[in-house]
Amino acid sequence: EPEVTQTPSHQVTQMGQEVILRCVPISNHLYFYWYRQILGQKVEFLVSFYNNEISEKSEIFDDQFSVERPDGSNFTLKIRSTKLEDSAMYFCASSGSTRSYEQYFGPGTRLTVT
Amino acid sequence: AQSVTQLDSHVSVSEGTPVLLRCNYSSSYSPSLFWYVQHPNKGLQLLLKYTSAATLVKGINGFEAEFKKSETSFHLTKPSAHMSDAAEYFCVVRTNQGGKLIFGQGTELSVKP
Numbered sequence: 001e002p003e004v005t006q007t008p009s010h011q012v013t014q015m016g017q018e019v020i021l022r023c024v025p026i027s028n029h030l031y032f033y034w035y036r037q038i039l040g041q042k043v044e045f046l047v048s049f050y051n052n053e054i055s056e057k058s059e060i061f062d063d064q065f066s067v068e069r070p071d072g073s074n075f076t077l078k079i080r081s082t083k084l085e086d087s088a089m090y091f092c093a094s095s096g097s098t099r100s101y102e103q104y105f106g107p108g109t110r111l112t113v114t
Numbered sequence: 115a116q117s118v119t120q121l122d123s124h125v126s127v128s129e130g131t132p133v134l135l136r137c138n139y140s141s142s143y144s145p146s147l148f149w150y151v152q153h154p155n156k157g158l159q160l161l162l163k164y165t166s167a168a169t170l171v172k173g174i175n176g177f178e179a180e181f182k183k184s185e186t187s188f189h190l191t192k193p194s195a196h197m198s199d200a201a202e203y204f205c206v207v208r209t210n211q212g213g214k215l216i217f218g219q220g221t222e223l224s225v226k227p
Contacts, residue, residue: 004157031213043158043204043217056212091158095213102148103215107157 002026004106012112021077023092031095032075036088082113116141118205120218133192137205146208147188153201200225
């Protein structure tokens, strides 16, 4: 069964460093999303991406964040200068279309900023 | 604005007894609602979805949920809990514009032997 994959599973970085979180969505999906879950808090939407551009972004998704689909398979989230409060589990999700409403999630990347 | 509220942060049941996880929603439109499950150190798995078809929705692993418009509820049930059901459960609403998901706070389900 197709699934969303994410790498790495765990990333430790120092404050101020750049990190790139990688996702491989399900191959025939067209809509891509990033969410995050700070420990003990609810899952929050960050950004959605369709047709090589951002469809929607949350207030969290400021200039420090960017997303890219560099090739036909990968979908990346970059944080330019990490802060302590960026420590969270980051989930990638993909969806076949807006008509098929299910979003399929990857296993997540745990980002720890020290 | 759309939102979901999960009424219990933690539910504990004995193996073999029924499970009820409660969720109320708020939406100006006919909502698309989901339940996702997150096992420890795992990702989010879709349990079931409601998208304005049948009000009683069956999902995986014996779970089902009933959409009740009059009560603005979408409670998740299972007739008989299994130890493997122990996990965090999230009630989720999909926005009508853009399709982002809005998550509830989560309910941790514990299953006692």
